Amino acid sequence: MDIADYIAGLTGKTVQQLFGGSSPLVVVLREGDTHRIAHWDASLGEQVPTSEQLDAIATAPMSQAALVAYANSTQWALVVGGKAVTIGGRTITFSTTPESMTLMNGVAARQSRPNPPATINWQIGPTEFVALAATDFLAAATTVSDWVQALFDALPPIFAGIADGSIITTAQIDAALAAVG
Incomplete structure (x- = not known):
C-alpha cells in the first residue's frame, strides 16, 4: 500500500478526489526519508496521519499489483x-x-x-x-x-x-x- 492509497482508505475518498485537480484536499511532502502532511482539508476530519505513520507506509514493500499500477500511472502521466x-x-x-x-x-x-x-x-x-x-x-x-x-x-x-x-x-x-x- 502506498501513502495515497492509505489516505484514500482512511478518508473514504478516491486518490483522484484527494490529490487531483488544482485544489487538492491533501498535500504530502517528502523531505529526504520523512513524509508529512502539508495540507489536510478540514472536510476530511481530524484524523490526520502522523509523519511516523506515513514513513512506515512509504518504506513498506509494495505488492506487484501496486508496482504495476504505479508504472502504468507514472508512464501515462509522462x-x-x-x-x-x-x-x-x-x-x-x-x-x-x-x-x-x-x-x-x-x-x-x-x-x-x-x-x-x-x-x-x-x-x-x-x-x-x-x-x-x-x-x-x-x-x-x-x-x-x-x-x-x-x-x-x-x-x-x-x-x-x-x-x-x-x-x-x-x-x-x-x-x-x-x-x-
Whole structure:
C-alpha cells in the first residue's frame, strides 16, 4: 500500500478526489526519508496521519499489483505531460495529450499530399502560437512520436522486472522511465 492509497482508505475518498485537480484536499511532502502532511482539508476530519505513520507506509514493500499500477500511472502521466523539443535554438513544449497527438499526426500526414503548407502555425499555449517551417514541424512531430512510443516500449521490461522480482521499488520504475529521456 502506498501513502495515497492509505489516505484514500482512511478518508473514504478516491486518490483522484484527494490529490487531483488544482485544489487538492491533501498535500504530502517528502523531505529526504520523512513524509508529512502539508495540507489536510478540514472536510476530511481530524484524523490526520502522523509523519511516523506515513514513513512506515512509504518504506513498506509494495505488492506487484501496486508496482504495476504505479508504472502504468507514472508512464501515462509522462505520455500526456508534454515533450520539449528544440527547434532553431528555441525550446518548444508540445502537448502530448491524445487529442494533440492526433492533430500533430494529421498535420504531418497533410505534408505528404499535394500543395502542403510551407509553414505550420502551432498553438503552444492558451494564446501563444509558433510559426514553424514544415520541415521543422515534421522533425518535431517525429521526435515527439518516437518519445511517446519509447515510453510505451519501456513498460514491458518494467513489468518483466516486477514479475521476476528485480524491480521492487517505485524509484526503480522512475529510473527506468527517466532513461527514456
